Every structure is written in C-alpha cells, then in structure tokens.
Amino acid sequence: MSVELKPCPFCGSEAELRETDDIVGVCCLNVECGAVVTFAGFTDSGGIDPESAWNRRTQA
C-alpha cells in the first residue's frame, strides 16, 4: 500500500519516508537541500498520510 513519492519540489531529488515512534515525515535525500515535511500523530488526525501531503506540496 505504499504510495510512490514524487521528487522533491525544491531540488528534484528523490524523497524518502522516515518514521519514528511518534513522528512521520518525508525527507529530501539531497542533504544540501534538506527539505522535510513532518507529521505528528497523522493517523489520528483524519487520515492525512505523509505521502499524500508531500505529493500535494509538489503540486503547489
């Protein structure tokens, strides 16, 4: 059920989903760019998943 992440909207590099105990985020893999979108407790906040939010940002 993984969603393919779109490239970073800032530099076009690949992005990666990162998860910790209470934070989920999508990080740009280009360390010189460092873009990150994080989500805390997204599973309890109406079904917004990080992949979808990242992908929406790329369309802004």
Ligand SMILES: [Zn+2]
């Ligand atoms: Zn980037």
